[in-house]
Amino acid sequence: MRIAVAGATGHIGSLTATALKRDGHEVVGLSRSLGVDLLAEDGLDRTLVGVDAVVDATNTTLNDRSRAVDYLGAVTRNLLAAEERAGVRHHVLLSIVGIHRVEGNPHYAAKREQERLVAGGAVPWTIVPATQFHDFAAMVAGWTEQDGVAALPPLLVQPVAPADVADVLAEVAAGQPRERHPDLAGPAPQDLVDMARRTHRARGREVTLVPTWSGLFGTEMAGNVLLPGEDARIAPTTFEAWLADQA
Numbered sequence: 001m002r003i004a005v006a007g008a009t010g011h012i013g014s015l016t017a018t019a020l021k022r023d024g025h026e027v028v029g030l031s032r033s034l035g036v037d038l039l040a041e042d043g044l045d046r047t048l049v050g051v052d053a054v055v056d057a058t059n060t061t062l063n064d065r066s067r068a069v070d071y072l073g074a075v076t077r078n079l080l081a082a083e084e085r086a087g088v089r090h091h092v093l094l095s096i097v098g099i100h101r102v103e104g105n106p107h108y109a110a111k112r113e114q115e116r117l118v119a120g121g122a123v124p125w126t127i128v129p130a131t132q133f134h135d136f137a138a139m140v141a142g143w144t145e146q147d148g149v150a151a152l153p154p155l156l157v158q159p160v161a162p163a164d165v166a167d168v169l170a171e172v173a174a175g176q177p178r179e180r181h182p183d184l185a186g187p188a189p190q191d192l193v194d195m196a197r198r199t200h201r202a203r204g205r206e207v208t209l210v211p212t213w214s215g216l217f218g219t220e221m222a223g224n225v226l227l228p229g230e231d232a233r234i235a236p237t238t239f240e241a242w243l244a245d246q247a
Helices: 011-022 065-086 106-120 136-144 164-172 192-204 239-244
Strands: 001-005 026-030 053-055 090-096 125-130 150-151 207-212
Touching: 001 011, 001 136, 011 026, 011 053, 011 164, 026 125, 065 090, 065 106, 065 136, 090 106, 090 164, 106 125, 125 164, 150 192, 164 192, 192 207, 192 239
Parallel strands: 001 026, 001 053, 053 090, 090 125, 150 207
Antiparallel strands: none
């Protein structure tokens, strides 16, 4: 199949492109660095000619709610409109487990807008909600780290390996639209603070971690809010196996 990946030069997008090529598909990359501006629609129509499916792995780092929603909303509308014109038969959106149970997070609001647009669009679709990635804890700690001290929330998560997510996205894109895929998660729940501590040590770093609910992650994300549903699809790679590769 000829499959396009939006956000192809990002972490998950690049892994998904690799998984698709491994499975014998022709991959079309959609990103600004590859000459396709999803926000301005530059190059979309000609790039999507002959494309069977699109995997949307786009993301945003905007922390303002309205700006994040506007950005991902505009990207998604442009992409869906171009897909409809090109006759694309399947739109696959990577989303996040728990976003409908958390109101205050700007990124989650933007992902909800993406889901709303995809579900209401004319292109047949599948949404794949995934839990946080194995490298999430260290990334969050890095946002606040100063002089060897970092603050992060004591979230309960069930992290999944990025490569496992990419494999599932590649599999789903090659299949038939099914609207909503079961939650995708790793094998076991983890505490975010402990994850960060273990990741830093595996990488040869010592960082003092301060648990806190201030910042982007409030108490509405506490408890089981971010854990997958009972019918979740469990990916094979454990956090411990991923840690072993960090050294």
